[in-house]
Amino acid sequence: MKDKDGKPLSNTQRALRELRRMILSGELAAGTDHLESELAETLGMSRTPVREAALMLESRGLLEMRPRKGVRILPVSPEDMREIYDILTELESLAAQRAAEAGYGDADLAQLALSIAQMDQAVKDEDREAWADADDLFHQELVRLGGNKRIEAIVAVMSDQVRRARATTLFIRPLPVQSNEDHRAVYQAISSGRAEEAHERHRQHRLQAKGVLIGILEKHRLNSL
Amino acid sequence: MKDKDGKPLSNTQRALRELRRMILSGELAAGTDHLESELAETLGMSRTPVREAALMLESRGLLEMRPRKGVRILPVSPEDMREIYDILTELESLAAQRAAEAGYGDADLAQLALSIAQMDQAVKDEDREAWADADDLFHQELVRLGGNKRIEAIVAVMSDQVRRARATTLFIRPLPVQSNEDHRAVYQAISSGRAEEAHERHRQHRLQAKGVLIGILEKHRLNSL
DNA sequence: GCATTTGTTTGCGTATACATTAAAGAATGC
DNA sequence: GCATTCTTTAATGTATACGCAAACAAATGC
Structure with missing residues (x-):
């Protein structure tokens, strides 16, 4: 092989x-x-x-x-999701901050911009699978730009577990319009080097996502998936 | 066996x-x-x-x-230490905050108090090994109180790598007097439920520790250990 | 009937044998 | 003398065999 x-x-x-x-x-x-x-x-x-x-x-x-x-x-419970999102929130926000501090140019941020565009398109098409894939790419690339290999690895592991929960919830939840605005704001902050804002915007983005996901899980009594 | x-x-x-x-x-x-x-x-x-x-x-x-x-x-470089301390800073600070929010009583915080006492004693005795052991305990217990199993696991992994660098630097650096004050402040904040302060104090503690360690590594050209 | 014990099965932990393949050295040609 | 290819070697990747211990079943004693 x-x-x-x-x-x-x-x-x-x-x-x-x-x-x-x-x-x-x-x-x-x-x-x-x-x-x-x-x-x-x-x-x-x-x-x-x-x-x-x-x-x-x-x-x-x-x-x-x-x-x-x-x-x-292993099944994933709402409590697991809380743990995971808390970690993602902290580590990705730091990555966003570091990415902003690094002073990347437009070329460096091309992949980030691309995944945002893909998410916009996916929302237009109401194609949730495509949106999820592009969202994964955005977060992965964001963390990569943060420049901490260990954070990359940890986030990859946590994302694998989120993916399983999302496979179930993706078609229950509303179209992630808010999410796309968040991504754009984070991108802008990074692009113009506003580190503190990149950190905070991404942090709010993740807290929001956590709330939405946990809300769905509890509403639908999805205690294990 | x-x-x-x-x-x-x-x-x-x-x-x-x-x-x-x-x-x-x-x-x-x-x-x-x-x-x-x-x-x-x-x-x-x-x-x-x-x-x-x-x-x-x-x-x-x-x-x-x-x-x-x-x-x-695998050797550990100063760059590795930066990555690791950045992660420890974020995740442990969150744990400190959550511990403060949990409203633990004195009994719950006994182990934390004990390790602080042990560090005080160790500083008096100038016993760096004992101090390091107690310090490990403090951080481990703090994270446990934070209530996020995944953070516990990640911190344990990162701590293993820090331990190797510390084995070398422990006898080079000055006695960690400042560190002990930090721990006490974090303890007080948790004990009285001041979550924001617990977060911030611990954050500053870790940033400080990072600076000290990286400083030593670079000063002594310890590029790999 | 119920509990305890004995037998049986089954899946894992580990040792071991073997196939594979990259790396190092030898040999050959130029 | 240098490069190239062949050979050898050594260490890994994988399969397989087997003993052991746990789970389940059956049987025995009360």
Whole structure:
């Protein structure tokens, strides 16, 4: 098996990507248990790479390995979402501030601008999936511009868990019009080097998002997904 | 092999603890490479549990597995320390704020008070090791009181890396008298429910600590440890 | 009937064997 | 003498085998 660059891809890496994909897509449902040997057979490889991949996914908080009970796909509760959003709020706001301080030019911010444009288009089209993808890109790029690799890694892990909750809630909630305005404000602040404002605007953006998501989860009694 | 509770401890767990200990103590020096088979022999077990432990330590950022180059103990640079302290600053300050909002009583804050007392004693005795241990405890307990499990986990990971830098710098720097005053102020703020102040005091404390550490590292040209 | 014990099964933890492949060294040609 | 290719080697990636311990079932004693 080779990847796009022609480099061979180890089975462990394949297992990692496949399992992650299966969890995020819901193919492996939250709360379900799966034997290592089952997963190995599904993926067409032996238990060893599956175990190694599972170990990594365990430290990303997507699953849990319980002796004799199989690999458990961890559900996400509203309380988990509070924790996650609190972390995202703090770390992304800092990233926004740092990005503004870095004095990036328009070229550096092109990707950010692009994802904002994509979100605008998606809202027009009422295409929630496209909006979610562009939103992911915006946050990922924002954090990248913040220049802290560890924050990037942490946010990536937390975002994986948010993605699962969002897969369920995406079609329940109203079109994220407010969100798009927030993004533009953050972009403007970064672009013109207003660090404090970038921080605060993004902070408010995330607090707002947290409130909306938690509200939906509690209203619909989605205690575990 | 059994642990304190009499429960058998898996070799993977033993490898995890041992390797972590060896890295933090410097027994496995930063920047050095080690074959899986060497480590396995050292620990008296086969490669399998060593690999599994290494995988976990890799996601904690303590080492890196590079095909054919062996397991590399990751060095920590001043830039790494900036990243780590930025994260600790944000997440611990939030924890302090939340702890203050939670309205804990004196009994709940006993451990926090104890570690402060231990730090005072350690400063009197000029026992830097004891101070460092108590300081770890203070921060760990503070974060626990914050009530966000994920922040606890992230801070634990980051703290492991700080510990390595501190092992080197602990005896270079002046006695942390200012630090102890900060801790007391944070404690007071939490104890009396002044959330905003707890946040801000802890924030300043961490920013200060960051400055001191980075200053030492750069002054002594400690670019990698 | 119920509880306790014994047997059986099943899945994991670990060792080990093997295939794979990148890196280092040797040999060859220019 | 240098570069290139071939060979070798060594370390990893993966499969597989097996013992053990936990969960479940059955059987036995009360």
